[in-house]
Amino acid sequence: MSRDSGLSGPKVLVYQASHPEKFADVLKDLGITNVITAKSSGAAPPDLSEVEVMFGWNIPVDWFARAPKLKWVQWSGAGVDSVAMRRDQIPEGVRLTRILDQFSAPIAEYVFTYLLYITKDVRRQQKSQEQKRWDPFRAELLAGKTIGVAGLGSIGAEIVRKARAFDMKVTGLSATGRNRHLVDVHYTADEWNDFVAPLDVLVLTLPLTDRTRHVIHAPVLERMKREAIIVNIGRGALIRETDLIPRLAAGRIRAAVLDVFEREPLPTDSPLWTLHNAFVSPHMSGPSEVDKTCAFFAENMRRFVQGDPLIGLVDLTRQY
Amino acid sequence: MSRDSGLSGPKVLVYQASHPEKFADVLKDLGITNVITAKSSGAAPPDLSEVEVMFGWNIPVDWFARAPKLKWVQWSGAGVDSVAMRRDQIPEGVRLTRILDQFSAPIAEYVFTYLLYITKDVRRQQKSQEQKRWDPFRAELLAGKTIGVAGLGSIGAEIVRKARAFDMKVTGLSATGRNRHLVDVHYTADEWNDFVAPLDVLVLTLPLTDRTRHVIHAPVLERMKREAIIVNIGRGALIRETDLIPRLAAGRIRAAVLDVFEREPLPTDSPLWTLHNAFVSPHMSGPSEVDKTCAFFAENMRRFVQGDPLIGLVDLTRQY
Numbered sequence: 313m314s315r316d317s318g319l320s321g322p323k324v325l326v327y328q329a330s331h332p333e334k335f336a337d338v339l340k341d342l343g344i345t346n347v348i349t350a351k352s353s354g355a356a357p358p359d360l361s362e363v364e365v366m367f368g369w370n371i372p373v374d375w376f377a378r379a380p381k382l383k384w385v386q387w388s389g390a391g392v393d394s395v396a397m398r399r400d401q402i403p404e405g406v407r408l409t410r411i412l413d414q415f416s417a418p419i420a421e422y423v424f425t426y427l428l429y430i431t432k433d434v435r436r437q438q439k440s441q442e443q444k445r446w447d448p449f450r451a452e453l454l455a456g457k458t459i460g461v462a463g464l465g466s467i468g469a470e471i472v473r474k475a476r477a478f479d480m481k482v483t484g485l486s487a488t489g490r491n492r493h494l495v496d497v498h499y500t501a502d503e504w505n506d507f508v509a510p511l512d513v514l515v516l517t518l519p520l521t522d523r524t525r526h527v528i529h530a531p532v533l534e535r536m537k538r539e540a541i542i543v544n545i546g547r548g549a550l551i552r553e554t555d556l557i558p559r560l561a562a563g564r565i566r567a568a569v570l571d572v573f574e575r576e577p578l579p580t581d582s583p584l585w586t587l588h589n590a591f592v593s594p595h596m597s598g599p600s601e602v603d604k605t606c607a608f609f610a611e612n613m614r615r616f617v618q619g620d621p622l623i624g625l626v627d628l629t630r631q632y
Numbered sequence: 633m634s635r636d637s638g639l640s641g642p643k644v645l646v647y648q649a650s651h652p653e654k655f656a657d658v659l660k661d662l663g664i665t666n667v668i669t670a671k672s673s674g675a676a677p678p679d680l681s682e683v684e685v686m687f688g689w690n691i692p693v694d695w696f697a698r699a700p701k702l703k704w705v706q707w708s709g710a711g712v713d714s715v716a717m718r719r720d721q722i723p724e725g726v727r728l729t730r731i732l733d734q735f736s737a738p739i740a741e742y743v744f745t746y747l748l749y750i751t752k753d754v755r756r757q758q759k760s761q762e763q764k765r766w767d768p769f770r771a772e773l774l775a776g777k778t779i780g781v782a783g784l785g786s787i788g789a790e791i792v793r794k795a796r797a798f799d800m801k802v803t804g805l806s807a808t809g810r811n812r813h814l815v816d817v818h819y820t821a822d823e824w825n826d827f828v829a830p831l832d833v834l835v836l837t838l839p840l841t842d843r844t845r846h847v848i849h850a851p852v853l854e855r856m857k858r859e860a861i862i863v864n865i866g867r868g869a870l871i872r873e874t875d876l877i878p879r880l881a882a883g884r885i886r887a888a889v890l891d892v893f894e895r896e897p898l899p900t901d902s903p904l905w906t907l908h909n910a911f912v913s914p915h916m917s918g919p920s921e922v923d924k925t926c927a928f929f930a931e932n933m934r935r936f937v938q939g940d941p942l943i944g945l946v947d948l949t950r951q952y
Contacts, residue, residue, distance in 0.1 A: 417775045417799065425752045428745035434754075441912045444905045446897035448916040455737045477797030479737065577766035585764045593760045596768040 321346045321617065325360065326378070327368030328388070334381055335367070335388075338606040344613060345480055365616065366380055367609050368601075373401045373631035382406050386606045387626075390415050390467070390598065391547055393520035396631040409624040410632075411608050416470035419545050423471055424478070426569040427454060429590070430541060455479040458510055460557050462527075463546060464491035469600075471515055483507065487523075487630070496544035505535045513541045519632030520547035520604035530555040532566060541567045545597045548573035560590055571597040641666045641937065645680065645699070647688030655687070655708075658926040664933060673844040685936065687929050689920075691712055702726050704936055707946075708925045710735050710787070710918065711867055713840035716951040728946040731928050735918035736790035740867050742917035743791055743835055744798070746889040747774060750861060750911070778830055782847075783837035783866060784811035787918075791835055803827065807843075807950070808872045825855045833861050839952030840867035850875040853885060861887045865917045869891035878905050880910055891917040896907070 324347045326332045332349035339347060340364060348360050357372070358378035363458075368388045373395055376382055382403065387395065387410045395408065402408065431452040431599070435501035440447040460477045461468045464486040472494045475482050485507045492498035499507035504527065508514055515537070518524045528542070529552040536542075540566060544551055553574050559565045567589040573582070576595055584590045612622050644667045646652045646659070647651035658666060661820070670678050671718065677692070680699035682841055687706045693715055702723065707730045715728065722728065748754075751772040760767040778801040781788045788804065792814045795802050804815035805827045812818035819827040824847065828834055834856070838844045847931045848862070848871040856862075862885060864871055873894050887909040896915055904910045932942050946952060 370932045417772070418773055421748060421774055421798065422752065422771075424744070425748035425754060428741060429749060429754055432745045434744065434745060434749055437911075437913050440914070441905060446914045448914040448919075450919050451738070451742075451916065453738055454741055474797050477794050478741065580764050585761060591757075593757050594760070594766045594768040596771065598770075599770050 320363035321613075322383075323348070323360070323362045323381075324365045324367055324613075325350060325363045325371075325375075327366060328369045332368070334602055335606055337612065338602055342606060342610040344610060365613070373398050376401065376403055376406060383407070384622065386609050386612055387411065388600055388609070391519060392632060393547055394512050396524070396626055396628060397520070399628045399631070402628065408626040408628065409612060409622050410626055411600070411605060412414060412624045413466045414600065414604050414608065416466045418518075419467050419598040420470040420474050422545060422571065422593075423543050423569075424474055426511060426543065426591055427541065430567055430569070437580065457481070457512040458483065459513040459515065460484065460507055460511040461495070461515050461517060462486075462507070463515065463519070464494060465543070468515075468517040469494055469513070475566065480513075481553035483511070504532050508532055508540075510538050511536065511540055513543065515543045516546040516550050518546045518550055520549055525549050526552040528552065528556070533559050536565060538564060539566050541569065543564075543569040545571045548576065552586065553582075553584070560584075560587050563589075565589075567591065569593075570590075571595055638674055640833040641933075642703075643668070643682045643701075644685045644687055644933075645670060645678070645683045646692075647671070647686060647691045649690065654922055655926055658922055659687075659930065662926060662930040664930060676919070685933070691917040692789075693718050696721065696723055696726060704729065704927050704942070706932055707731065707826035708929070709919055710837060710948050712952065713867055716946055716948060717840070717842070719948045720884055721949070722948065727942060728948065729942050729944040730933060730946055730952075731764060731920070731925060732944045733786045734920065734924050734928065736786050739787050739837075740790040740794050742865060742891065742913075743863050743889075744794055746863065747833060748859065749887075752776075770893055777801070778803065779833040779835065780804065780827055781821050781835050781837060782806075782827070783814070783839070785837065787865070788837040789855040791837065800833075803831070824852050828852055828856045828860075829912035831856065831860055831934055833863065835863045836866040838866045838870055840869055845869050846872040848872065848876065853879050856885060858884060859886050861885075861889065863889040865891045868896065873902075873904070877907070880907050883909075885909075887911065889913075 326335045326347055326349045328335060328351055328354050336349050337346050350356050357375050357378060360499050362381060363379040366513055369388045384407045390411050392410045405517050423630060431454055433451060455478060458481040460483045461471050462485045464484050472482050482495050483497040485499040487501045527550055533555055560568055569591045571593045572595055584592055615622055646655045646667055646669045648655060648671055650671060656667050656669050665823045668678050677695050677698060683699040684701050685704050689708045712730045734809050753771060757833045775798060779795045780803045781791050782805045782809050784804045784806040788821055789811055792802050793801060802815050803817040805819040845872055853875055880888055889911045891913045892915055904912055935942055
């Protein structure tokens, strides 16, 4: 990298909601110094005339057209729906990449945290402890239950791996079928009804695209078992919340574990906050880590400079 | 089995704290019909003069000597400390067997339920939800933490397997070293201080014997990290509770997950009920299931009748 470091490298805009200079500091240590930073979409954009590369999260899409030399945008997250769904605003020839593989471990841990919390009824155990009551009961086993993972990218694959260690039956649904060998039964994107019917647990790890928006809506929910637990760690709008909420309230669906929502932060008047079988967390299951994210970007930067293929390239036609 | 079924088989006493007839019914379906039942140690024992086999949990040890034809006792649990530690009362030539392999899945699930509950701070997430607060924070990862499993029998081995799926570093301590190949580093029973020092998580799956009683006492606790979580799913008396409690209260040990106690049910005046970093459950992590337990016994009965080696034979010298 030393040849390309310093101000001689391509000019980079680092954009984050807060503290972009933290990223810039890490990049400096990685030899990437020709950097400008910006943090608020409300403020006027900085001078983008020389910017070739943008690196950040929720970069205003209209900034792309203001950077005539822009060739590549590295999104600092796994989900690119907020930009890919407005692909008409991405200038011809600008490549978009997303982060791969960094979120698998924390997100899969999050999924099993709540699956175990619910099936072992930790709430009941904690309440008994509060009341100093010795109240043994037979807790459920994850072993033997059927989990269906919708979306078999790196996150879905890690959930499958952990599900195997819990001796669950594992099915999957994906558009490409690329990782179909990981699961006992694989379903395609037009087989949602058959996919969800036998599940004890449905986990959504899908990207949000025009095809997956509201894919979990009334007709699919009606095919699910009453005992089913839904876990959404993909994007909120995969689920039509107005279809889910009354079914949770009625016990038609056992529980929903939701880290993402149609509107974030979740509005205070959402019934999801108070439903006893809705487990709400604030989009925290897959935190990006500055160091790892910068290292990913630096590797892609090396490839960009040398003309090698970029990692995590988004197909703007399929939107992820 | 049909040749040996009916009243011609060896006479069996089925003993349980409650509902021994449930077990007798299942055994009948398995072809074992020469059965008498008893349930309370308070009551006078039934006529034991013809009993060759006893099958049950916490059978009064003094009953053994009242059964002159007794040859074999099948304990309906994995831990036999309550009988093996009084081995002087076991008549010469009486074999004792315990249940193997049935408790691994539920107990290992229990361990990871609480490890994830604590490290992901589900309490904080639940409290935020109660208050409708959108409060993201960076949760810890199990991945990369070091777990030490004391006791590498079938239960310990299953905990190791799941720890691998969470990408934890895994060490172990065992007396025999039989399963030492499962762990990254193995310690022997005289290496407790070295074993516990680097651990983020210590899981006790040991049998209770004269050697392991109070093995977790002040000097060992003082070697542990402040960040360490202790999980006891073995027997309560592995831990000297009077040494643990002040260290939990002082934050010298991060947390204790306790399914077993020196006295059970846990007395209401125990500080463990109210310590915020003690997670108390009522000896429920490894529930025995009537059907599975009876199937295990029936297989051993087949071996007993045919003179084959019994499964789960207890070595009364080492007490497990």
